[in-house]
Amino acid sequence: MRAARRLGALLRWPSQPLLRHLAFAVLAGIACYGLSVSVSDFANSEIATVALFAVAIAGLSMLTGGTGQLSLGHGALMAVGAYAYAELELHNPHVPLSVGLLVAVGAAAVAGGVLGVAAARLRGPYLAGVTLALALVAPQLADHFFNSDQGIPVGLTPPASVESNHWLAWIALTCALVIFVLLANLRRSRFYRSFTAVRDDEIAASLAGISVARTQILAFVLSAACAGLAGALLAIADLGATSGLFPLTLSVQLVAGMVIGGIGSLVGAVWGAVLVVYIPIWLDDIVNSPSSTLAANLPQAVFGLLIVLVILLVPGGIQGALRRGITVARGRIARAGKPGRAPTTSPGAGDTVTEVASMDGG
Amino acid sequence: MRLFIDYTLSGVSSGMIYAAVALGLVLIWRSTRILNFAQGGMAMITTYIASALLEHSVGYWAAFAVALLAGLALGAATERLLIRPVEGRSPVDAVIVAIGFLIFLEALAGAIWGASPRGFPAPFSQVDYLVGGRAIAFTPFDLFVVLAVLALMGVMLLLFRFTEVGLRMRASAFAPEVARLLGVRVNRMLTLGWALATMAGALAGLFVAPAVFLSPNYMDSILIYGFTAAIVGGLESPLGSLVGGLVIGLAISYVGGYLGSAFEGAGALGLLVVVLMVRPSGLFSRVQARRV
Numbered sequence: 001m002r003a004a005r006r007l008g009a010l011l012r013w014p015s016q017p018l019l020r021h022l023a024f025a026v027l028a029g030i031a032c033y034g035l036s037v038s039v040s041d042f043a044n045s046e047i048a049t050v051a052l053f054a055v056a057i058a059g060l061s062m063l064t065g066g067t068g069q070l071s072l073g074h075g076a077l078m079a080v081g082a083y084a085y086a087e088l089e090l091h092n093p094h095v096p097l098s099v100g101l102l103v104a105v106g107a108a109a110v111a112g113g114v115l116g117v118a119a120a121r122l123r124g125p126y127l128a129g130v131t132l133a134l135a136l137v138a139p140q141l142a143d144h145f146f147n148s149d150q151g152i153p154v155g156l157t158p159p160a161s162v163e164s165n166h167w168l169a170w171i172a173l174t175c176a177l178v179i180f181v182l183l184a185n186l187r188r189s190r191f192y193r194s195f196t197a198v199r200d201d202e203i204a205a206s207l208a209g210i211s212v213a214r215t216q217i218l219a220f221v222l223s224a225a226c227a228g229l230a231g232a233l234l235a236i237a238d239l240g241a242t243s244g245l246f247p248l249t250l251s252v253q254l255v256a257g258m259v260i261g262g263i264g265s266l267v268g269a270v271w272g273a274v275l276v277v278y279i280p281i282w283l284d285d286i287v288n289s290p291s292s293t294l295a296a297n298l299p300q301a302v303f304g305l306l307i308v309l310v311i312l313l314v315p316g317g318i319q320g321a322l323r324r325g326i327t328v329a330r331g332r333i334a335r336a337g338k339p340g341r342a343p344t345t346s347p348g349a350g351d352t353v354t355e356v357a358s359m360d361g362g
Numbered sequence: 363m364r365l366f367i368d369y370t371l372s373g374v375s376s377g378m379i380y381a382a383v384a385l386g387l388v389l390i391w392r393s394t395r396i397l398n399f400a401q402g403g404m405a406m407i408t409t410y411i412a413s414a415l416l417e418h419s420v421g422y423w424a425a426f427a428v429a430l431l432a433g434l435a436l437g438a439a440t441e442r443l444l445i446r447p448v449e450g451r452s453p454v455d456a457v458i459v460a461i462g463f464l465i466f467l468e469a470l471a472g473a474i475w476g477a478s479p480r481g482f483p484a485p486f487s488q489v490d491y492l493v494g495g496r497a498i499a500f501t502p503f504d505l506f507v508v509l510a511v512l513a514l515m516g517v518m519l520l521l522f523r524f525t526e527v528g529l530r531m532r533a534s535a536f537a538p539e540v541a542r543l544l545g546v547r548v549n550r551m552l553t554l555g556w557a558l559a560t561m562a563g564a565l566a567g568l569f570v571a572p573a574v575f576l577s578p579n580y581m582d583s584i585l586i587y588g589f590t591a592a593i594v595g596g597l598e599s600p601l602g603s604l605v606g607g608l609v610i611g612l613a614i615s616y617v618g619g620y621l622g623s624a625f626e627g628a629g630a631l632g633l634l635v636v637v638l639m640v641r642p643s644g645l646f647s648r649v650q651a652r653r654v
Contacts, residue, residue: 070454072461118635125397126593126638128457132399133586133634137627144624248582252465259458297472304466311459312447 021184025177032173036166044165045237046277051172052233054273055179057257058266059226062183065264066195067219069119073131074227075251076138077115081108081228082235082245083142086152093155101175104232105225112224116217135251139243151242154235172233179226183266186222195219227254249300256303259310262317271318279303368499369619370612375504376573377611378511382566383588384595384603385515389559391597393535393552395453396445399460402585403467404440404560405567406578408432410471412568413482413576422485429568430561437560441553471578479575488572507569511604514565518558518600531555583627587614590634 036044060074071077084107085100115134119127143149158167186192197205198215206212235241257272280299287295314321383401390398412429416422444463448455486506490497522528533541534551542548570584591610595602610630617629 064454068452068454070457072457118639122638123453125453125457128399128454128461129397129586129589129593130631130634130638132461133589133627133631136582136586137631140624140627144622248579249465252461255458255461259462293476294473296477297469299469300465301469301473304462304464304469307462308444308459308466311455311462312444315451315455 017188018185021181024184025181029173029177032177033170036169036173041163041165044163044169046281048165048169048172048233048237050273050277051169051176052230052237053254053257053276054176054270055233056227056230056254057261057272057276058180058183058269059223059230060254061258061261061264061266061269061272062186062192062195062226063219063223064258066192066199067216068199069216069219070128070255071119071131071220071223072128072251072255073115073134073138074223074254075246075248076131076134077108077112077224077227078231078234078250079138079142079241079243079246080111080224081105081231082241083146083152084108084228085232086154086235086241087146089154090152097156097171101229101232104228106228108228108231109221109225112221112227113217115224116220119220120213120216131251132248135248139246142241142243142246146241146243149243151240151244153240155239156236168237171236175229175233179229180266183226187266191218252307253303256307258317259307260317262319262321265317265319268317268319276303365619369615371498371500371504373612373615374608375500375507375611376615377591377608378508379566379569379584379607380587380591380610381604381607382511382514382562382569383584384592384607385518385600386559386561386563386566387588387592388595388597388600388603389518389555389562391592393531393555394441394445394449394456396456396460397589398556398559399457399585400440400463400467401560401563401588402581403464404433404436405563406471406576406581407467408436408560408564409482409567409571409576410475413480413571414475416483422483426485426568429564433561433564434557437557438553440560441556445556446549446552468578475578477578479577479580482568482571482576484572503572510565510569514562515600515604518562522600527554583630586627586634587611587630590630590637593634594637 032047036047039047056074056078060071064070081104085104088095088100088103115131118130122130142151146152156164156168158164162170194205194210194215197208197210198212202212205215231246234245238245253276257276258269259272260275261268261270261272279302283298283302284295287298289295310317316324383405386401387398390396390401408429411432412425415425415428420428440463444459445456448459484503486502488501488503491500491502492498520528522532530541530546531551531554533544534546534548535555538548541551566584566588567581570581574580587610588607591606592603593606594609595604595606610633613633614626614630618626621629
């Protein structure tokens, strides 16, 4: 009996956030590995793209959901990561992959820091305008400084027994899991609470001893680092850093993924990444005439429409809607379980408490 | 010196176009505290409408008028359908809606009219004037652009200063609650503001198109220049947007002329960042308190 109880304690979901997130990451890793080996090599390149978009969207979502700063230029920060990685590999072909990725993260973090210093002084729409300008200018500058639109080639040599896209997917998934564990822990930390304090009321936050500017810069650096990693992975997946990979629409796609998944939610970032990658593929299958101008523009039109509709109709995105659904279902179950009490308690109050509890987990 | 004069002249004529874009942004910012990032896309759509009419052998001036009217209608519809629902929410929501609408419009134009660039005519000659036997970088069309934008500014100024509608619009922009109590239909004024702003953008769209070709994203960089001009001018005054437009037009013309066109965007971005860091409320603004 005692042995059974001890076994039960061991199997219970750990209560420490770090342990819980690590356990979740291990399970997710196993599931992703299973998925990766059971599908084709081509499908693995799609999985890799989803993973790298999830990293970039999660970083953006921590920024907008955290300090409330909207960046329309994260595609440019991805470009910084991509070109940093490609330049490093061009000049030192034998640098290990992990070092290259870390350099990309560092370069993007520095760029994000510079941008963050400017961003910390700008209120919402001003920041959006500056980052929009950055997103438009970055490809032009990249063309000018790095071998015009040919870009810089990037190679990836998988181990002998592994197919190349499988290897790519594993790298991207590993990066994504590491980033998600880090971000999930960050969300439970003092830092993130200072982010949201700054978002909700800058003056109150500074009265509470939080340095508003430092917090906003830190949030930008963090978010840029994620974008840099995603950019390096995108360059690896595309066998080169070229300016064509980082148009304005890339930045808007990141915003679309964030909005559709749910601003500020890590799980939502995964939903967003899946949709950003697969909506164009599904639409291609539906339209089935790759040369028409309609097919070429349909994905962008759908993303634009989705951004507008989600903000107008479901501001919480997919994850927000799911959470509300779960809360409603739980409330129903709870009321069904205690029929005598149901009429006396006000449903609104009960809902709020469960909502707060479930928001903690997401 | 010769080059300098040429760069200055082309800076003035393109600066007037940026001023029109900035005016559109300012009109909307004053009344709704929203920066309309979709304005470039909306101007692109109205210019494509004009282009489609021209293809069906409608005269230039008829197409011109239709494009401006389409701008009025598009602006009013956008305010009613997309912007009013997010009013009073976090300003980030309005920006996201505008960006979503922008890429939707660009995809729509691409789907209807194709992505390949098409030419767009100018109503006046685009051959340089000759001064003392040598060509200067100023054409009859440039002269028309300068005069048209000045006329637009003048009409706006008269409208706001001397008409009752203008007074109502100013009242609803600066004190919506009081204006409502005094019987001004504030919502209707906001819609009218959006309509006029989009018309100003449409005018800019018609003037940009002959110089660069017409394509779904041809207004993207113009919007950024117009945004920079509006920031330089302080986002509050239509007159500020005229000065801001000229400053940006000249700056970009010099940067593009002396450093190369790859740096035009970067120059605008640099100017934007510097102005925002040094004088975040523009060159022509009074000190503003932030509400606690």
